[in-house]
Amino acid sequence: MNIANILARKGSMAVTVLPEQSIREALALLARHNIGALVAVQGDHPVGILSERDIVREAARNEGFLARTVADLMTRNVITGQPHDDLLTVAHTMTERRIRHLPVVDQDRLIGMVSIGDVVKAQRDHYQGEVDTLQTQLLAGEGGLAH
């Protein structure tokens, strides 16, 4: 299973923001879409990621945080995924590096976002499916003996 299989069943694209937009605008986007992170883009190209944590951290020390820009608070050097990256590796990297949102790019163009929740759910469904299939075959084996 790979990242493409997660994007295939997510209707939504990543929600994006421009680096020069204000944190006030970014918060409105996070609230409207009920999500935890925005991808800052220049054209189709991701240049940063702004998470709710980045905003909380700034709010705790600066009451004027609403007027700051996305570029001020976003994380640059974003780790991005590609559609064919396998989920086992992606899950490992996201856990190790404490990444909760992974923008997905195809030839440098942003095409979507997967969250750690998406990855965990896909893996859970995968294992559940394997267990179910193995159980069916085991039961079939027992049934076969009864003939």
Next chain:
Amino acid sequence: MTSPTGTPSRPLRVAIIGAGPTGFYAADHLLNHPEVVVEVDMFDRLPTPYGLVRLGVAPDHQKIKFVTNAFDKVAASPRFRFYGGVDFGKDVTLADLRAHYHQIVYCTGAQTDRRMGIPGEDLPGSHPATEFVAWYNGHPNYRDCAFDLSQESVAVVGVGNVAVDVVRILCRTPEELATTDIADYALEALRKSRVKEVYLLGRRGPAQAAFTNPEVKELGELADADITAIPQEIELDPLSRAAVERSQDRATLKKVEILRQYARRAPTGKSRRLVLRFLVSPVELIGDDAGRVAAMRLVRNELYATSTGALQPRATDRFEELPVGLVFRSVGYRGVPLPGVPFNESWGVILNDKGRVLDPATKQPVVGEYTAGWIKRGPTGVIGTNKPDAAETVECMFEDLARGAVLEPARPDAAAAEALVRQRQPSYVSYADWLKLNAIEVARGRAQGRPRVKLTSVEEMLAALGR
């Protein structure tokens, strides 16, 4: 006042398109809701149910096919009907279904193969592996395919379970195949096979190969085929070694160990040879004077890590030529768009969010239309993976019912739907009909010590039902 939809006097009427595993899992979740009363009509373009369990799963893997017992239990519900041989988009249209059902679920799978995109791909002698699979499994639409089994060397591109099935069937002896439910005509053709060398080609290394350990072990236990691998291709490159050590994934460690043993094995004089190759990609199929496949040009790959650490292949400047007269490609699958249903071209699936079909313009759900299985998420996982996937879709369906967001069909009753089908496709096959066909196939098999002898044409099936 009429009672709400989903009650005994006014059941929720659902049409499921596609009678494969996902269709049955969706039906099961729908019919087992503790409160909502649901009626399910399942349509399939073929007269027979079970989809790829009948027509994809290899004939020498009968145990996997036992999952159909669970499907038969679902079909035994008095609120379930099967309309086999009824083609969505042709015999019944989306407008027809909207007039008879509150909800429609598309479970049509991934019906076409991805192409390699290389010169010579369409030369005679080069085929999608799925055509070969459908042929040996007795799919009515593929029974007339022809494969040149007089060739001595065959390459199968890909290392997923379909590719592994194909090499195994090519390497089995007629005696091994004769105890399975392989289609009779395929058994006869394979009896005359002159195939001696079979190559399985993976573009990445052994640690990334998609096949499972039981599958790869089975390849080492074939009655009359020696398995081999090239030691340099089995040795892990530094990136793969680091990834395996980091994850300590036991299954992968075991897989590499099995493959190492194969690379060390001396040939034992069996009549066929199965060669596992890694880190190679076909770049061209070369034709002979008659324009038939005669060889395959391969490029050697190396692996690199993407920014998440996933390992992907990259071509080097080293090439080789492999003389082969028959090529099967199994490099991925994609769904086929259904008439009138929004499609996501990039992923080859129906445009959806958790199974709710989306309007491409507004990205909002289309009322009453859903999808599950491979046509929803792409072709991944085992048969059972479609169970949680179908559950996710059915959850959305019940949520939408609770919100009143269902279709308002003019004729939401079982009798009206049956009358429609009878008018459009008078020779449709019901589940009771299928159980008769099943009994006939099993009886024909018993005489030969086989699980069943399949009926492989629609005419044959209808004749067996006395039509």
